[in-house]
Structures are given as structure tokens and as C-alpha cells.
Amino acid sequence: MLTRTPRGSSNKNHLLARGVMLWRCIADDYEQTILVGKYENGAKLPPESEIAARYGVNRHTVRRAMAELGARGLVRTERGSGSYVKTDKLDYRIGQRTRFSEIVAAAGHEAEGRLQGHRHEPASEEVAGHLGLKIGADVVRLEILRAADRVPISVATTWLSAARYADAAKVFRRLRSITRTLDHYGISGYARKWTRISAGFTDAVDAGRLRLSVHRPILVVESLDVAGDGEPILTTRGRFAADRVALIVES
Amino acid sequence: MLTRTPRGSSNKNHLLARGVMLWRCIADDYEQTILVGKYENGAKLPPESEIAARYGVNRHTVRRAMAELGARGLVRTERGSGSYVKTDKLDYRIGQRTRFSEIVAAAGHEAEGRLQGHRHEPASEEVAGHLGLKIGADVVRLEILRAADRVPISVATTWLSAARYADAAKVFRRLRSITRTLDHYGISGYARKWTRISAGFTDAVDAGRLRLSVHRPILVVESLDVAGDGEPILTTRGRFAADRVALIVES
DNA sequence: ATCACTTGTCTATTGAACTAGACAACTTGG
DNA sequence: CCAAGTTGTCTAGTTCAATAGACAAGTGAT
Incomplete structure (x- = not known):
């Protein structure tokens, strides 16, 4: 059944890209x-x-x-x-109370959030505007990969004011959840103020993190979360694997 | 200088695609x-x-x-x-007398033509029209990869009437040149009747043959060659690596 | 001519990819 | 329950990617 020459077989060649297993x-x-x-x-x-x-x-x-x-x-x-x-998609409901772990748990999956990287940086015009800070103010930037049942769902870049949440990265790495991290800072209830949804394609970096091929569609979700008193807390730019997630917006 | 852990090194990770060397x-x-x-x-x-x-x-x-x-x-x-x-491009002059080996030799490179595959098939409407045959008439189809100094330049699909050139594949494989192959059939002088140039991107198959990445630009060159008496001989659909070739059309 | 620098080639070793075969564990349908 | 079919796991062997080091062969500038 199998040919004796592992090199120049028959129906393998049409796939065999040099340097790819x-x-x-x-x-x-x-x-x-x-x-x-x-x-x-x-x-x-x-x-x-x-x-x-x-x-x-x-x-x-x-x-x-x-x-x-x-x-x-x-x-x-x-x-x-x-x-x-398995091509069904996770229903990701966007509302005032949008919590990744709760959404995933409600769908009967195991939620996971991993910090991929973090740094302090000066706030861009956009980030400063969202958070109500001056341009160039010190902000904490977190890169978070979220998965359901070990399958990557999204990568998100989150910015918080460094003045109030300087050690956010360290805290998140321990608690593995934004909700619990904010809880640690004494913010018990936070709510989604607005959400902006667009679409695009994976670049090489996101493709790797999301275990997708390049040029697969992604949903880009920008959002602002505020405290109970309306004070801006964090703004996020998430990239969701459109092959695995559908966003649900109630109206 | 080098870390001791071959797995989780430092500046490798941002490249490391799973299953790619x-x-x-x-x-x-x-x-x-x-x-x-x-x-x-x-x-x-x-x-x-x-x-x-x-x-x-x-x-x-x-x-x-x-x-x-x-x-x-x-x-x-x-x-x-x-x-x-080396990003300079081979100047490929298109005229009445267009011979790959001559163009490449004139530029001081070593020309090479390899038959990648061949079969008999019924003529499509397009091929039949070009060659002046009835639709469905038996034609010989050749897939030829051309290279200069071992660097792939183009892949071309060539159709000839099977009635006159039934063994064209066998002959080409021996003589490794269209000019010499036609010579073998007694056609000493043939000329380009028309050339149609468009552009596109590599698919997975051509990318492999041309040693290009997918989605690199290619020049698509369709043409008809005729004998001295105007009789159609062969029609070709060539895909040229646009990164390596520039087409020159005199006017 | 010499010397620093660069590419080409060689040997040896380690680990992973792939092959090969066998058997256990599990599911499904009769 | 049973038997056929399918996935999971184990052992063993071969090939090749990648590492490591050493030296030959060639280039270019002083």
C-alpha cells in the first residue's frame, strides 16, 4: 500500500511546501x-x-x-x-454587563484569560480621549488572549490609567480576570458604556496568537467600560476570531 | 550569547509558526x-x-x-x-520573434525549460478558437516551467493540435525547447501573432512551482504563434513571476 | 604580503518528524 | 452481548532539522 520511497511519493507532492512539515x-x-x-x-x-x-x-x-x-x-x-x-460559533452577547468568563461559562465552556504582554506607554490621542486623560499621560497597556475550552477566541489590547492601576499587569497575571482585577482595586461594579464593531483580517502576529491562518476574518471590537459613577476605567481594542464567535447585540 | 533552552528562546518566538521549519x-x-x-x-x-x-x-x-x-x-x-x-528584473522583450532561450541567453543567463506535466484533452472554446479547430477537438496540453540560472521565471500552459503534434510532450522532454520541438516537426520559422497581457496573483500550485509565496503578483501572458503561412501552431497561457521579470513591448 | 573578515565544507550530536506495527479502550449497530 | 470499526497509546527505527565547533578557501583593504 505504501510506497518505499518516502521522498518522491505520489499524492504527497501537491501539498509539500519546502520547509513546512x-x-x-x-x-x-x-x-x-x-x-x-x-x-x-x-x-x-x-x-x-x-x-x-x-x-x-x-x-x-x-x-x-x-x-x-x-x-x-x-x-x-x-x-x-x-x-x-465544529463550525458553530460562540454567541458573545454584548450589553452593559459584558464579562468574558460569564459568557463562556453560560455557554458551558471553560474560560481562560492569559496575559501575553504588558507595558507602560504614553496615551495616544484616542486612548486619552476615551479615558478622559491628557494626551501622553502614563497608561498601562495589557495584551490579553482569551480562550474557551483551550480554543483561542480573541486577543485584546486594554488600556488603563497608570495613575490608578499601575500594577494592573501583575494583579491580572495572578487573578486571570479583568473583573477580579478591578475588584482588587475596589471597583465592584463596572459597565459597558459603548462598543464599536468593525472587521478586518488577521495579521501575522494575531494569526499566531489565535491559531488562525493569515487573512482570516476578525471582528474588531473597541469599547469603553466605566465605573458606577460614570468615571472611565478602561478602554479595549479586541480582535475576535470571526470563525469562532458571533457577536450578539440586543436592541 | 546563545541561551541554553532551544525551546523557549527569546527572539525566535515571534517567527515560530507551528509546523514550519x-x-x-x-x-x-x-x-x-x-x-x-x-x-x-x-x-x-x-x-x-x-x-x-x-x-x-x-x-x-x-x-x-x-x-x-x-x-x-x-x-x-x-x-x-x-x-x-538581487531585485533587478529580467527584461523579456515581446515581439514577433519571441524565444525564451534566446532572450535569456542574450541577457547572459542560462536558460532551462522543464516539462512539468502533459495530457491530451478536448479543446476548450477558447483554445479551439485560437488554433482554428472545432470545440472538443483533441489537443496536446503541456505544462512547462522555465528558469534562468536555475531561478524559475514562468510556468506556461501550451496547447497544440493533437492531429499534427501528438507526441509533442515526448519530443519536448528530449529537446527541452519549443523552438527545437517545432523544428523536429518541420516548422523552422514561427512567429508571434498576438500577445495579451494581464495580471493576477499566484495560487498555491504556481507559487510552489515558481518558488514564490502565495499572493505574489504574476503577469499573465496569453499568446498565439503561427507558421510562416499564417497557420496557427500553438497557443500559450504563461504566468510570469512579476518580481523577476519585466515585459518589454516595442512600439 | 599580510591580516581581518566572510563564505564553504566537514564531522558529530541531539531532538523531532515520520514511518511501522501492535494492542488497548471505546462506540455503534445488530 | 458481540463484533466490527474507530480512536488512543506504546515501542522502535529512520530520516532530517538544528546545534556546535573547527578549519579551508576566498575577498578586500592596508
Whole structure:
């Protein structure tokens, strides 16, 4: 069944990009097949052994590719049964009380927030305007990656006034939640003031963080959260994987 | 200088795509740097040792990346001296007498034509119209990759009437030139009747053959060649790497 | 001519990708 | 329950990416 020459096989060559591993090529190939709509949501993929035979490849290699698709949130694999396409989207309801962990928990998934990076910087005109600060005022900038069931959902850049929340990064890293971080600073109730939604495509950096290919669609969500007394607290620019999330706005 | 942990190093992570080799990431990164115009044509790149240090990587890995850039025709490496950016383009003059090997030889390079694939097929409406055949008539289809100094310049699909040139693929594979192939069939002088030029982007297949990234610009050149008596001989749809070729049309 | 610098080549080692095969654990349908 | 089919895991071996170091061969400037 398998050829003896691992190099110049037959049906591998049309994928084989120089410097890219086989399993990655297969994963990308299947992602295209799925995203182009050849499988419906919940449809069953062929068994690993069959896929392996079709590509002229070992089953372990296919398993690696499937693991990748699982990590990308495109496929769910069930032992003894098979692998199933998963293209349904998480409903992300935007309202006054928008809390990532609550939304994800309500949908029956496990929420996770990881701080990817942080720094102090002078406020841009935009950020200063939102937070009611002077341009150039010291602000804390956080880069946060959020995931549901280990599948990346969004990357968000959040700015807070450094005067009040200088150690926000340290606190967030420990508490792993914006809600709990603000709680730590004595802000118990905060509310969404406004939300601005646009769209775009992944750049190389976000694609890597979100485990997406480049040029996949993203939803860009800018927002401002305020305290109970209307005082601006934080402004955020989030990029949501449009393949995995739908934003719900009640009206 | 080098960290002891090969996994979670420092300045590697921003490149590291899962399932993509390190040298490929570095090559792609440098390609971007060059194509974005940060180096002029003929500019000298930093020595390999310095690049290696900057990426936190072994010099051999950088050498692999440079070899890749060489194969893509973006860089020329000179022993003992250094590596130099090569973004000048081959002038490809289109006229009545358009012969790839002559154009390349005149520019002082070594021409090469490789048959990538071939088959008989029924003529499409377009091909039939060009060659003066009935739709569905048997035609020979050749896929030819052309290179100058081992750097891919174009991929071309060529159609000939199967009635007259049934074994064209076999002949071309031996003689490695359209001119010589037609000579073998007794056609000594052929001339370009018309040429149609448009543009587009590489798909995955052409990108692989031309050793280009996907979404690089290509020049699409459709043409018809006729015998001395005006009889249509072959029609071609060529895709030229716009990064490496400029088409010259005299008027 | 010499010397610093750069690329080319060689050897050796480590770890990961991929192959190969076997068997356990689980699901599904009869 | 049983049997066929499918995924999960384990061991073993080969190939190749990447590291590490050393030295040869060539270039360019003083």
C-alpha cells in the first residue's frame, strides 16, 4: 500500500511546501476543505486510516494534523467514534454587563484569560480621549488572549490609567480576570458604556496568537467600560476570531 | 550569547509558526524585509554570523535560509565577500520573434525549460478558437516551467493540435525547447501573432512551482504563434513571476 | 604580503518528524 | 452481548532539522 520511497511519493507532492512539515500541510489542506463549506457543522470526517491512505501517509501524521485542527477549534475528536466538524460559533452577547468568563461559562465552556504582554506607554490621542486623560499621560497597556475550552477566541489590547492601576499587569497575571482585577482595586461594579464593531483580517502576529491562518476574518471590537459613577476605567481594542464567535447585540 | 533552552528562546518566538521549519521562517522574514524595500538592489546583507546572532540561531540555519532566498532569486551569495540583494528584473522583450532561450541567453543567463506535466484533452472554446479547430477537438496540453540560472521565471500552459503534434510532450522532454520541438516537426520559422497581457496573483500550485509565496503578483501572458503561412501552431497561457521579470513591448 | 573578515565544507550530536506495527479502550449497530 | 470499526497509546527505527565547533578557501583593504 505504501510506497518505499518516502521522498518522491505520489499524492504527497501537491501539498509539500519546502520547509513546512507534512502534518501542517495536511491540516491546512483540511482547514480549506472545511472552511470552503464541503462539510456541514457536525459532519463526520473520514476515519484516520482512510485519510492516511488518501494522502499516502502514516496514521500518526494524520493524527498530528487532526490535533492541530482540534487546537484551531475546527474539529472535535471522539474516541472510538470519529472526528466531527465544529463550525458553530460562540454567541458573545454584548450589553452593559459584558464579562468574558460569564459568557463562556453560560455557554458551558471553560474560560481562560492569559496575559501575553504588558507595558507602560504614553496615551495616544484616542486612548486619552476615551479615558478622559491628557494626551501622553502614563497608561498601562495589557495584551490579553482569551480562550474557551483551550480554543483561542480573541486577543485584546486594554488600556488603563497608570495613575490608578499601575500594577494592573501583575494583579491580572495572578487573578486571570479583568473583573477580579478591578475588584482588587475596589471597583465592584463596572459597565459597558459603548462598543464599536468593525472587521478586518488577521495579521501575522494575531494569526499566531489565535491559531488562525493569515487573512482570516476578525471582528474588531473597541469599547469603553466605566465605573458606577460614570468615571472611565478602561478602554479595549479586541480582535475576535470571526470563525469562532458571533457577536450578539440586543436592541 | 546563545541561551541554553532551544525551546523557549527569546527572539525566535515571534517567527515560530507551528509546523514550519526555522530556516523557512527566517527566509520568509527576510523576503518581506527585502520586498518591502528596506534593501536596495545590490545592497549587502549582514554577514551570516550576525544574522544568526540577531535571530538567536545557529549559522547553519541562516545558511539554509539564504540558500532558499538564493533559490527564490532574491539574493546572490559570493564566497568570502557576502550576500547581496538581487531585485533587478529580467527584461523579456515581446515581439514577433519571441524565444525564451534566446532572450535569456542574450541577457547572459542560462536558460532551462522543464516539462512539468502533459495530457491530451478536448479543446476548450477558447483554445479551439485560437488554433482554428472545432470545440472538443483533441489537443496536446503541456505544462512547462522555465528558469534562468536555475531561478524559475514562468510556468506556461501550451496547447497544440493533437492531429499534427501528438507526441509533442515526448519530443519536448528530449529537446527541452519549443523552438527545437517545432523544428523536429518541420516548422523552422514561427512567429508571434498576438500577445495579451494581464495580471493576477499566484495560487498555491504556481507559487510552489515558481518558488514564490502565495499572493505574489504574476503577469499573465496569453499568446498565439503561427507558421510562416499564417497557420496557427500553438497557443500559450504563461504566468510570469512579476518580481523577476519585466515585459518589454516595442512600439 | 599580510591580516581581518566572510563564505564553504566537514564531522558529530541531539531532538523531532515520520514511518511501522501492535494492542488497548471505546462506540455503534445488530 | 458481540463484533466490527474507530480512536488512543506504546515501542522502535529512520530520516532530517538544528546545534556546535573547527578549519579551508576566498575577498578586500592596508
